[in-house]
Amino acid sequence: MSPERQRDAAWLDALPGVLRDEPLARHSQFGVGGPADWFVKVSDADELARLLRRCAEGGVPLTMLGAGSNALILDGGVRGLVVRYDDRRLRVIDDTTVELGGGCMLPRVALDCARRGIAGLEFGIGVPGTCGASVYGNAGAFGTEIRDVLADCDVATPHGDVRMMSNHDCGFAYRHSRLKDELQGHVVVAARFTVRRDDAGAVRKRTDAVQAQRKATQPYGVRSLGSVFKNPQGDKAGRLVEAAGLKGRRKGGAEISAKHANFIVNVDNASAADVLALARLAHDEVLRQFGVDLEREIILLGDAAPAMSSATRATA
Ligand SMILES: Cc1cc2nc3c(=O)[nH]c(=O)nc-3n(C[C@H](O)[C@H](O)[C@H](O)COP(=O)(O)OP(=O)(O)OC[C@H]3O[C@@H](n4cnc5c(N)ncnc54)[C@H](O)[C@@H]3O)c2cc1C
Numbered sequence: 001m002s003p004e005r006q007r008d009a010a011w012l013d014a015l016p017g018v019l020r021d022e023p024l025a026r027h028s029q030f031g032v033g034g035p036a037d038w039f040v041k042v043s044d045a046d047e048l049a050r051l052l053r054r055c056a057e058g059g060v061p062l063t064m065l066g067a068g069s070n071a072l073i074l075d076g077g078v079r080g081l082v083v084r085y086d087d088r089r090l091r092v093i094d095d096t097t098v099e100l101g102g103g104c105m106l107p108r109v110a111l112d113c114a115r116r117g118i119a120g121l122e123f124g125i126g127v128p129g130t131c132g133a134s135v136y137g138n139a140g141a142f143g144t145e146i147r148d149v150l151a152d153c154d155v156a157t158p159h160g161d162v163r164m165m166s167n168h169d170c171g172f173a174y175r176h177s178r179l180k181d182e183l184q185g186h187v188v189v190a191a192r193f194t195v196r197r198d199d200a201g202a203v204r205k206r207t208d209a210v211q212a213q214r215k216a217t218q219p220y221g222v223r224s225l226g227s228v229f230k231n232p233q234g235d236k237a238g239r240l241v242e243a244a245g246l247k248g249r250r251k252g253g254a255e256i257s258a259k260h261a262n263f264i265v266n267v268d269n270a271s272a273a274d275v276l277a278l279a280r281l282a283h284d285e286v287l288r289q290f291g292v293d294l295e296r297e298i299i300l301l302g303d304a305a306p307a308m309s310s311a312t313r314a315t316a
Pocket residue numbers: 063064065066067068069070071072085102126127128129130131132133134135136137138139140141142179186187188189218219223224225226227299
């Protein structure tokens with residue numbers, strides 16, 4: 001074992017609560033994915049920033065995982081350290097601002113806000129992911145996106161500090177922010193949203209309406225990753241995949257949903273390879289039949305082929 005690997009293994013193994021060779025399927029709503037060399041949950045922003053710096057300085061790859069409702073974790077797992085940022089606090093700052101920890105689940109936030117008579121985050125009932133990842137990907141549902149309601153956010157950086165970014169700094173676009181490219185490696189630890197006071201019953205009614213629309217149009221109560229492809233300009237990816245005749249098509253344990261063709265569902269212990277094969281089929285058929293080159297919305301994390309983890313290599 002090289003001295004560097006021995007050093008990595010020693011300090012990573014010593015992290016409080018760290019799990020070695022941890023199957024990530026256990027930590028992903030989709031229930032798919034190979035192991036992380038090391039996996040840890042962190043809920044303090046400064047602690048996370050120190051960890052980001054230590055990994056950056058030591059050349060240890062670090063991957064963030066939220067609820068795993070958009071990220072397909074590949075079958076070979078993820079090398080290095082996988083971190084779940086777990087601060088789930090919701091703080092009402094004043095009548096126009098709430099602050100969410102990066103680990104807050106948006107459906108829970110939507111329900112909490114409705115109970116407290118806070119309007120503006122009703123759309124979150126349709127986004128079953130964390131606040132941090134939703135800022136990262138500018139998530140949106142039923143007419144509202146994160147960029148419409150975000151005031152500013154705090155990000156932990158690979159330099160070991162935590163800094164504030166305004167809505168403008170985030171450079172939002174359709175399912176995109178600068179955190180995905182220029183600011184790769186920065187992690188959203190908290191975000192403040194512009195809200196307004198309203199009657200609790202009225203907010204709940206709107207939240208329920210979003211939920212009802214979601215249940216009527218999307219596979220519900222089954223494991224999926226949301227929309228597999230972004231909607232192309234002026235059209236819907238789901239309509240195109242359905243028109244290509246692929247609704248209900250199955251590969252291994254994965255299926256193109258019979259309810260909404262832009263969803264792939266994990267019906268029976270699917271592998272990531274099954275999901276990718278269906279996504280590739282949908283992409284290629286839509287291109288062949290309609291000349292539309294669909295762009296993937298789901299995010300791939302890790303390695304396709306099973307490999308010996310660095311945790312295992314470190315002790316081999
Ligand atoms: C049934 C269903 C319906 C959905 N509907 C919608 C919808 O209507 N609109 C929509 O936009 N999405 C939708 N999604 C997709 C998904 O819920 C969102 O993309 C959500 O924002 C992902 O959050 P997550 O915590 O699950 O992220 P993950 O899937 O865990 O991770 C996504 C990405 O975020 C990164 N990341 C994780 N945490 C952080 C952090 N703190 N800071 C920076 N980066 C981080 C990860 O490294 C990864 O690259 C749906 C998914 C499902 C299953």
